[in-house]
Amino acid sequence: MRTGLCSQPKTLPPWLFYDEAGSQLFEQITELPEYYLTRTERAIFERHAAAIVEHAAGGRRLRFTELGAGSAEKTRVLMKAALARQSGLIFEAVDVSPTALLVAQARIEREIPGVKVDLLDMDYTNGFKLCACDPGERRLVLYIGSSIGNFEPDEAARILRKVRTQLNEGDSLLLGADLVKDEELLLDAYDDAAGVTAAFNKNMLVRLNRDLGADFDPALFDHRAVWNETMSRMEMHLESLADQRVRFAALDWEVEFGEGETIHTENSYKYRPGDIEAMLKAAGFESAATWTDERGWFEVVLGKAANSK
Ligand code: AVI
Numbered sequence: 001m002r003t004g005l006c007s008q009p010k011t012l013p014p015w016l017f018y019d020e021a022g023s024q025l026f027e028q029i030t031e032l033p034e035y036y037l038t039r040t041e042r043a044i045f046e047r048h049a050a051a052i053v054e055h056a057a058g059g060r061r062l063r064f065t066e067l068g069a070g071s072a073e074k075t076r077v078l079m080k081a082a083l084a085r086q087s088g089l090i091f092e093a094v095d096v097s098p099t100a101l102l103v104a105q106a107r108i109e110r111e112i113p114g115v116k117v118d119l120l121d122m123d124y125t126n127g128f129k130l131c132a133c134d135p136g137e138r139r140l141v142l143y144i145g146s147s148i149g150n151f152e153p154d155e156a157a158r159i160l161r162k163v164r165t166q167l168n169e170g171d172s173l174l175l176g177a178d179l180v181k182d183e184e185l186l187l188d189a190y191d192d193a194a195g196v197t198a199a200f201n202k203n204m205l206v207r208l209n210r211d212l213g214a215d216f217d218p219a220l221f222d223h224r225a226v227w228n229e230t231m232s233r234m235e236m237h238l239e240s241l242a243d244q245r246v247r248f249a250a251l252d253w254e255v256e257f258g259e260g261e262t263i264h265t266e267n268s269y270k271y272r273p274g275d276i277e278a279m280l281k282a283a284g285f286e287s288a289a290t291w292t293d294e295r296g297w298f299e300v301v302l303g304k305a306a307n308s309k
Contacts, residue, residue: 001016001208009262009264010261010264011263012204012263012264014265014266017203017204018097020099021203022203023070025196025200025203027071028196032196032197034193035192035197036185040297041144041145041146042074043293044291044292044293044298045074045077046077047291048291048300049078050081050084051289052081052174052291053078054085055289056172056302057085060137061136062086062089063091063092063137063140064078064082064091064140065139065140065141066093066143066144067094067124067142067143067147067163068143069093069094069104070100071103071104072104075091075144076108076111078142080112083112083114083115088115088116089115089116090118091108091117092117092118093120094124095121096121096123098121124162128166130166138170139168140171140174141171141173141174142174143159143175144174145176146176147176148279150266156279157279157283160280160282161283164305167305169305169306169308172302172303173280173302175280175300175301175303177276177298178268179270179273179296179298180232180270180272185297187227187234190236191224197236202221205218206218211250212248212249212250213248213249214247214249215247216246220241221239221240222238223238224238224262233267235264235266235267236266237262237265238262240257240258240259240260240261242259243259244256244257281303283303284306284308285303286303286306287302290302
Protein backbone atom coordinates (compact mmCIF):
# COMPACT_ATOMS: atom_id res chain seq x y z
CA MET A 1 0.00 0.00 0.00
CA ARG A 2 2.74 2.43 1.06
CA THR A 3 4.83 1.50 -2.02
CA GLY A 4 1.82 2.30 -4.24
CA LEU A 5 1.36 5.73 -2.65
CA CYS A 6 5.09 6.44 -3.09
CA SER A 7 5.10 5.50 -6.78
CA GLN A 8 4.50 7.82 -9.72
CA PRO A 9 1.59 7.85 -10.57
CA LYS A 10 0.22 6.78 -7.19
CA THR A 11 -1.68 3.48 -6.97
CA LEU A 12 -3.71 1.51 -4.41
CA PRO A 13 -4.44 -2.22 -4.80
CA PRO A 14 -8.05 -3.12 -5.76
CA TRP A 15 -8.42 -5.75 -3.01
CA LEU A 16 -8.76 -2.77 -0.65
CA PHE A 17 -12.28 -2.21 -2.09
CA TYR A 18 -13.74 -5.31 -0.51
CA ASP A 19 -14.24 -4.73 3.20
CA GLU A 20 -17.81 -5.22 4.43
CA ALA A 21 -19.04 -1.79 3.29
CA GLY A 22 -17.23 -2.14 -0.06
CA SER A 23 -18.72 -5.58 -0.71
CA GLN A 24 -22.19 -4.17 -0.02
CA LEU A 25 -21.52 -1.25 -2.37
CA PHE A 26 -20.41 -3.72 -5.04
CA GLU A 27 -23.67 -5.66 -4.62
CA GLN A 28 -25.51 -2.34 -5.18
CA ILE A 29 -23.41 -1.66 -8.29
CA THR A 30 -24.54 -4.96 -9.81
CA GLU A 31 -28.14 -3.71 -9.66
CA LEU A 32 -27.53 -0.28 -11.20
CA PRO A 33 -29.18 0.46 -14.56
CA GLU A 34 -25.80 1.49 -16.01
CA TYR A 35 -23.90 -1.61 -14.83
CA TYR A 36 -24.99 -3.98 -17.60
CA LEU A 37 -22.41 -6.70 -16.79
CA THR A 38 -24.29 -8.67 -14.14
CA ARG A 39 -27.67 -8.68 -15.81
CA THR A 40 -26.22 -9.47 -19.24
CA GLU A 41 -24.27 -12.43 -17.91
CA ARG A 42 -27.32 -13.63 -15.98
CA ALA A 43 -29.42 -13.45 -19.17
CA ILE A 44 -26.82 -15.59 -20.99
CA PHE A 45 -27.03 -18.16 -18.19
CA GLU A 46 -30.84 -18.11 -18.22
CA ARG A 47 -30.89 -18.75 -21.94
CA HIS A 48 -28.10 -21.30 -22.19
CA ALA A 49 -27.89 -23.00 -18.77
CA ALA A 50 -28.89 -26.43 -20.11
CA ALA A 51 -26.31 -26.31 -22.92
CA ILE A 52 -23.54 -25.02 -20.62
CA VAL A 53 -24.14 -27.78 -18.10
CA GLU A 54 -24.44 -30.44 -20.84
CA HIS A 55 -21.10 -29.41 -22.41
CA ALA A 56 -19.35 -29.40 -19.06
CA ALA A 57 -20.77 -32.74 -17.95
CA GLY A 58 -20.10 -34.72 -21.14
CA GLY A 59 -22.42 -37.43 -19.86
CA ARG A 60 -21.07 -37.57 -16.29
CA ARG A 61 -22.16 -36.12 -12.93
CA LEU A 62 -20.99 -32.57 -12.26
CA ARG A 63 -19.52 -30.84 -9.23
CA PHE A 64 -19.38 -27.02 -9.24
CA THR A 65 -16.48 -24.98 -7.84
CA GLU A 66 -16.92 -21.20 -7.95
CA LEU A 67 -13.94 -18.86 -7.50
CA GLY A 68 -14.82 -15.61 -5.68
CA ALA A 69 -18.31 -16.98 -5.12
CA GLY A 70 -19.67 -14.05 -3.05
CA SER A 71 -23.46 -14.37 -2.94
CA ALA A 72 -23.39 -16.90 -5.85
CA GLU A 73 -26.57 -15.26 -7.13
CA LYS A 74 -26.09 -15.93 -10.85
CA THR A 75 -24.79 -19.46 -10.31
CA ARG A 76 -28.20 -20.58 -9.05
CA VAL A 77 -29.51 -20.76 -12.64
CA LEU A 78 -26.71 -23.20 -13.50
CA MET A 79 -27.27 -25.21 -10.31
CA LYS A 80 -30.91 -25.72 -11.25
CA ALA A 81 -29.90 -26.81 -14.76
CA ALA A 82 -27.46 -29.33 -13.27
CA LEU A 83 -30.15 -30.67 -10.94
CA ALA A 84 -32.42 -31.24 -13.93
CA ARG A 85 -29.95 -33.89 -15.16
CA GLN A 86 -28.58 -35.35 -11.92
CA SER A 87 -29.79 -35.87 -8.37
CA GLY A 88 -27.87 -33.76 -5.86
CA LEU A 89 -25.04 -31.30 -6.54
CA ILE A 90 -21.94 -30.39 -4.55
CA PHE A 91 -21.22 -26.67 -4.82
CA GLU A 92 -17.79 -25.63 -3.58
CA ALA A 93 -17.77 -21.88 -2.91
CA VAL A 94 -14.25 -20.41 -2.81
CA ASP A 95 -13.97 -16.94 -1.30
CA VAL A 96 -12.04 -14.92 1.23
CA SER A 97 -15.11 -13.47 2.89
CA PRO A 98 -16.52 -16.03 5.36
CA THR A 99 -19.60 -13.90 6.20
CA ALA A 100 -20.74 -13.65 2.57
CA LEU A 101 -20.16 -17.38 2.19
CA LEU A 102 -22.17 -18.34 5.28
CA VAL A 103 -25.14 -16.27 4.15
CA ALA A 104 -24.95 -17.77 0.63
CA GLN A 105 -24.67 -21.31 2.02
CA ALA A 106 -27.81 -21.05 4.16
CA ARG A 107 -29.86 -19.44 1.39
CA ILE A 108 -28.82 -21.82 -1.38
CA GLU A 109 -29.36 -24.97 0.69
CA ARG A 110 -32.78 -23.69 1.80
CA GLU A 111 -33.95 -22.49 -1.61
CA ILE A 112 -32.47 -25.12 -3.95
CA PRO A 113 -33.05 -28.55 -2.41
CA GLY A 114 -30.40 -31.04 -3.52
CA VAL A 115 -27.47 -28.59 -3.41
CA LYS A 116 -24.84 -29.13 -0.73
CA VAL A 117 -22.60 -26.08 -0.27
CA ASP A 118 -18.99 -26.64 0.84
CA LEU A 119 -17.29 -23.45 1.97
CA LEU A 120 -13.64 -23.09 0.99
CA ASP A 121 -12.22 -20.05 2.73
CA MET A 122 -9.22 -19.50 0.40
CA ASP A 123 -7.59 -16.76 -1.61
CA TYR A 124 -7.59 -18.25 -5.11
CA THR A 125 -5.22 -15.57 -6.39
CA ASN A 126 -2.43 -16.97 -4.21
CA GLY A 127 -2.63 -20.60 -5.21
CA PHE A 128 -5.26 -22.95 -3.87
CA LYS A 129 -5.80 -26.67 -3.49
CA LEU A 130 -9.04 -28.43 -4.33
CA CYS A 131 -9.93 -31.90 -3.13
CA ALA A 132 -10.22 -34.71 -5.68
CA CYS A 133 -13.64 -35.27 -7.26
CA ASP A 134 -15.46 -38.58 -6.78
CA PRO A 135 -14.64 -41.14 -9.47
CA GLY A 136 -16.90 -40.62 -12.48
CA GLU A 137 -17.57 -36.99 -11.52
CA ARG A 138 -16.48 -33.95 -13.53
CA ARG A 139 -15.65 -30.61 -12.04
CA LEU A 140 -16.92 -27.35 -13.50
CA VAL A 141 -14.95 -24.38 -12.18
CA LEU A 142 -16.88 -21.12 -12.51
CA TYR A 143 -14.94 -17.90 -12.75
CA ILE A 144 -17.62 -15.46 -13.78
CA GLY A 145 -18.63 -11.80 -13.52
CA SER A 146 -15.57 -10.69 -15.54
CA SER A 147 -13.50 -10.94 -12.35
CA ILE A 148 -10.61 -12.07 -14.57
CA GLY A 149 -10.66 -8.53 -16.04
CA ASN A 150 -9.45 -7.02 -12.76
CA PHE A 151 -6.07 -8.72 -13.17
CA GLU A 152 -3.17 -7.68 -15.36
CA PRO A 153 -2.77 -10.02 -18.37
CA ASP A 154 0.22 -11.87 -16.83
CA GLU A 155 -1.60 -12.37 -13.50
CA ALA A 156 -4.75 -13.51 -15.31
CA ALA A 157 -2.68 -16.06 -17.26
CA ARG A 158 -1.12 -17.29 -14.01
CA ILE A 159 -4.54 -17.75 -12.35
CA LEU A 160 -5.89 -19.71 -15.35
CA ARG A 161 -2.81 -21.96 -15.38
CA LYS A 162 -3.23 -22.52 -11.65
CA VAL A 163 -6.85 -23.55 -12.15
CA ARG A 164 -5.74 -25.95 -14.91
CA THR A 165 -3.30 -27.70 -12.55
CA GLN A 166 -6.22 -28.49 -10.23
CA LEU A 167 -8.29 -30.16 -12.95
CA ASN A 168 -8.35 -33.54 -14.63
CA GLU A 169 -8.63 -33.90 -18.37
CA GLY A 170 -12.29 -33.37 -19.34
CA ASP A 171 -13.08 -31.07 -16.38
CA SER A 172 -14.06 -27.53 -17.39
CA LEU A 173 -13.62 -23.87 -16.62
CA LEU A 174 -16.45 -21.43 -17.34
CA LEU A 175 -15.15 -17.87 -17.75
CA GLY A 176 -17.44 -14.83 -17.91
CA ALA A 177 -15.81 -11.81 -19.57
CA ASP A 178 -16.88 -8.30 -20.51
CA LEU A 179 -16.33 -7.24 -24.14
CA VAL A 180 -15.13 -3.97 -25.67
CA LYS A 181 -18.09 -1.78 -26.58
CA ASP A 182 -19.17 1.81 -27.11
CA GLU A 183 -17.11 4.13 -24.89
CA GLU A 184 -20.18 5.95 -23.51
CA LEU A 185 -21.67 2.69 -22.24
CA LEU A 186 -18.42 1.78 -20.53
CA LEU A 187 -17.99 5.20 -18.95
CA ASP A 188 -21.56 5.18 -17.61
CA ALA A 189 -21.13 1.68 -16.19
CA TYR A 190 -18.14 2.87 -14.14
CA ASP A 191 -19.50 6.32 -13.27
CA ASP A 192 -23.20 5.89 -12.52
CA ALA A 193 -25.62 8.76 -12.01
CA ALA A 194 -26.46 7.74 -8.43
CA GLY A 195 -22.79 7.90 -7.41
CA VAL A 196 -22.58 4.34 -6.09
CA THR A 197 -19.37 3.57 -8.02
CA ALA A 198 -17.88 6.83 -6.74
CA ALA A 199 -18.70 5.76 -3.17
CA PHE A 200 -17.22 2.31 -3.87
CA ASN A 201 -13.98 3.91 -5.13
CA LYS A 202 -13.75 6.36 -2.20
CA ASN A 203 -14.50 3.58 0.28
CA MET A 204 -10.82 2.67 -0.07
CA LEU A 205 -9.95 5.93 1.66
CA VAL A 206 -12.52 5.32 4.39
CA ARG A 207 -11.01 1.88 4.92
CA LEU A 208 -7.47 3.27 5.19
CA ASN A 209 -8.71 5.81 7.73
CA ARG A 210 -10.15 2.98 9.83
CA ASP A 211 -7.43 0.33 9.36
CA LEU A 212 -4.31 2.51 9.38
CA GLY A 213 -5.48 5.62 11.24
CA ALA A 214 -5.18 7.72 8.06
CA ASP A 215 -6.89 11.11 7.87
CA PHE A 216 -8.14 11.15 4.26
CA ASP A 217 -11.05 13.53 3.68
CA PRO A 218 -13.01 11.65 0.97
CA ALA A 219 -14.70 14.93 -0.02
CA LEU A 220 -11.29 16.18 -1.16
CA PHE A 221 -11.06 13.44 -3.81
CA ASP A 222 -13.16 12.93 -6.95
CA HIS A 223 -14.00 9.64 -8.61
CA ARG A 224 -12.70 9.37 -12.20
CA ALA A 225 -13.56 6.62 -14.68
CA VAL A 226 -11.42 6.53 -17.83
CA TRP A 227 -11.50 4.33 -20.95
CA ASN A 228 -7.92 3.42 -21.92
CA GLU A 229 -8.27 2.38 -25.56
CA THR A 230 -4.64 1.31 -25.96
CA MET A 231 -4.77 -1.06 -23.01
CA SER A 232 -8.39 -2.09 -23.67
CA ARG A 233 -9.43 -1.38 -20.09
CA MET A 234 -11.64 0.79 -17.95
CA GLU A 235 -9.63 2.49 -15.23
CA MET A 236 -10.77 3.99 -11.95
CA HIS A 237 -8.82 6.78 -10.28
CA LEU A 238 -9.25 9.11 -7.33
CA GLU A 239 -8.26 12.69 -8.10
CA SER A 240 -7.07 15.04 -5.37
CA LEU A 241 -9.06 18.30 -5.42
CA ALA A 242 -6.41 20.25 -3.52
CA ASP A 243 -2.79 20.28 -2.49
CA GLN A 244 -2.96 18.21 0.67
CA ARG A 245 -1.02 16.02 3.07
CA VAL A 246 -2.45 12.80 4.52
CA ARG A 247 -1.14 11.27 7.70
CA PHE A 248 -1.16 7.53 8.51
CA ALA A 249 -1.01 7.41 12.31
CA ALA A 250 -0.47 3.62 12.44
CA LEU A 251 2.58 3.94 10.16
CA ASP A 252 3.81 7.23 11.57
CA TRP A 253 4.02 8.39 7.96
CA GLU A 254 2.69 11.16 5.72
CA VAL A 255 2.10 11.45 2.01
CA GLU A 256 1.52 14.56 -0.10
CA PHE A 257 -0.95 15.04 -2.94
CA GLY A 258 -0.86 17.90 -5.45
CA GLU A 259 -4.13 19.33 -6.77
CA GLY A 260 -5.16 17.19 -9.77
CA GLU A 261 -2.86 14.32 -8.78
CA THR A 262 -4.49 10.88 -9.07
CA ILE A 263 -4.43 7.51 -7.34
CA HIS A 264 -5.02 4.63 -9.78
CA THR A 265 -7.28 2.17 -7.97
CA GLU A 266 -8.56 -0.37 -10.54
CA ASN A 267 -8.26 -1.74 -14.04
CA SER A 268 -11.11 -3.62 -15.63
CA TYR A 269 -9.95 -5.22 -18.88
CA LYS A 270 -12.44 -5.54 -21.74
CA TYR A 271 -11.90 -8.25 -24.31
CA ARG A 272 -12.45 -8.75 -28.03
CA PRO A 273 -14.07 -11.89 -29.44
CA GLY A 274 -11.41 -14.61 -29.50
CA ASP A 275 -9.27 -13.13 -26.67
CA ILE A 276 -10.68 -15.37 -23.94
CA GLU A 277 -10.45 -18.49 -26.11
CA ALA A 278 -6.75 -17.65 -26.73
CA MET A 279 -6.12 -17.12 -22.99
CA LEU A 280 -7.78 -20.45 -22.19
CA LYS A 281 -5.75 -22.24 -24.86
CA ALA A 282 -2.49 -20.80 -23.52
CA ALA A 283 -3.42 -22.09 -20.05
CA GLY A 284 -4.02 -25.68 -21.23
CA PHE A 285 -7.73 -25.62 -22.10
CA GLU A 286 -9.39 -26.46 -25.38
CA SER A 287 -12.12 -23.97 -26.02
CA ALA A 288 -15.32 -25.94 -26.19
CA ALA A 289 -18.01 -23.32 -26.61
CA THR A 290 -18.78 -19.60 -26.39
CA TRP A 291 -22.14 -17.99 -25.59
CA THR A 292 -22.91 -14.29 -25.88
CA ASP A 293 -25.93 -11.95 -25.68
CA GLU A 294 -27.70 -10.47 -28.74
CA ARG A 295 -25.82 -7.17 -28.41
CA GLY A 296 -22.43 -8.85 -28.13
CA TRP A 297 -21.68 -7.07 -24.83
CA PHE A 298 -20.53 -9.98 -22.71
CA GLU A 299 -19.41 -13.53 -23.28
CA VAL A 300 -19.25 -16.79 -21.42
CA VAL A 301 -16.63 -19.29 -22.59
CA LEU A 302 -16.34 -22.90 -21.53
CA GLY A 303 -12.84 -24.37 -21.77
CA LYS A 304 -12.22 -28.08 -21.36
CA ALA A 305 -9.03 -29.15 -19.61
CA ALA A 306 -6.93 -30.55 -22.43
CA ASN A 307 -4.65 -33.56 -22.20
CA SER A 308 -1.57 -32.16 -20.44
CA LYS A 309 0.80 -34.78 -21.89
C1 AVI B 1 -15.62 -7.18 -9.66
N1 AVI B 1 -15.34 -6.55 -10.95
C2 AVI B 1 -15.59 -7.50 -12.06
C3 AVI B 1 -15.98 -5.25 -11.15
C4 AVI B 1 -15.63 -4.68 -12.55
O1 AVI B 1 -16.55 -4.35 -13.27
O2 AVI B 1 -14.44 -4.60 -12.87
C5 AVI B 1 -15.58 -4.26 -10.06
C6 AVI B 1 -16.15 -2.90 -10.31
N2 AVI B 1 -15.48 -1.79 -10.33
C7 AVI B 1 -16.29 -0.78 -10.57
N3 AVI B 1 -17.50 -1.25 -10.73
C8 AVI B 1 -17.45 -2.57 -10.56
